[in-house]
Amino acid sequence: MRVIEIRNGKGDARALQPGERPVPDVWPGEVLIRVRAAGINRPDILQRKGLYPPPPGASDILGLEAAGEIEAVGAGVTRWLPGDRVCALLGGGGYAEYAAVDARHALPIPAGLDFVHAAALPETAFTVFTNVFEDGRLEAGETLLVHGATSGIGVMAIQAARAAGARVIATSRGAAKAEAALGLGAEVSIDAEDGRFLEAVRDAGGADVVLDMVGAAYAGQNLQALKPGGRWVVIAFQSGNLAEVDLARLMRGRLTLTGSTLRGRDADEKARLAEAVEARLWPWVADGRVRPVVDKVFPLEEAAGAHAHLESGVHTGKVVLRVG
Known part of the structure; x- marks a missing residue:
């Protein structure tokens, strides 16, 4: 699969370069998402600079949120089926064509949202x-x-x-x-x-x-x-x-x-938060009181430009990568 990697050390946005990795395995309790869009967040910039390492077990690929379709489900997963449209909170791995995630950390994409706007939701919500x-x-x-x-x-x-x-x-x-x-x-x-x-x-x-x-x-x-x-x-x-x-x-x-910080919380705590967010915030998204605001969209291969845009501070709302 195509991914964005941090190469030539850690530093400015030019360290982000396209690469290839194996598609992640899907373990029991997980789903594999065919990523269509991935949100960019300031922790991604800190990780690129070597200031915010991923927690143990998380992918070293950047990306804390993504949206797409379920490609495969692991053993024990009952809520999701291949083809379901979801967005998810990730420990890492969003800047790629596929991402594996705990099935409990995925949420249905609210009606009326495309993948780009859905990818702007999880980390902020x-x-x-x-x-x-x-x-x-x-x-x-x-x-x-x-x-x-x-x-x-x-x-x-x-x-x-x-x-x-x-x-x-x-x-x-x-x-x-x-x-x-x-x-x-x-x-x-x-x-x-x-x-x-x-x-x-x-x-x-x-x-x-x-x-x-x-x-x-x-x-x-x-x-x-x-x-x-x-x-x-x-x-x-x-x-x-x-x-x-x-x-x-x-x-x-x-x-x-x-x-507080969010990324380092354990899987059960993130699952609890996912349930609470779906119950409290998702109805507001569905009825239009809360809508993701996307400032600019970049192709996956232009992740370096997307980081530079976020770091410039000129944006209003989210910067998102479009995948595929």
Whole structure:
């Protein structure tokens, strides 16, 4: 099968080159997906640079989400049949013509979505669900503050929060992106080019939950933006991972600081999340309240260009590879 490999060491996007690998074996409890499209995520870029190795047992091929048709099913799989259209959360292996995955980590493609848009769903849907609704405990009537609002995660978080009946305050860089966040459903959208967003958030009433992909540079302001009992959820730290936190303010405000990663969770936990995502988020996708936003599509062979586009930061929504 055709794949994209990391060659000539690890570094810039040019290290991504087409190659060939054997089609994966299908073990009991797994399905083999004929991949038609694969989503690109920032962890792929970190892995390409040698900063985010795959967990034990995962493919070294990049790609944490894909969509396509079931090609074969392993022993013990009862839900899926060859030909079923699915999208799936992967531990790796999406940048290829075929990918094997735990059958419990696959979900049906909602009606009306093509493979490209379906491939943009799993990583963002799982991440937003577990961080915003489980760890962040966002409820109807509360306010979510989303940083990086036009990223793949941000786009999903805005729409899902609105579908759940919450208000959204969004930050992004540049007037065009701030405008795009309003179009996605943010009630307040802040151009954070200068990094000072706190006053605007306070004028909007503060936040019950902060979904933070920025990290150190926003730490102090995040803490001050939260209402009493607020939850600050860290899922990335693009500005650095070391920050000073005023513990007295944390205590006085009865605030919660938490964070998580998704890829390293065990198969049973991912299966539990898949069930929860299908029950909670999939109906919103089906009725149009949450729709994947795809910024640009590249052929599989142009994965290097796709990575460069994502790293440029000009995108709104997801960057996707089309396979075949």
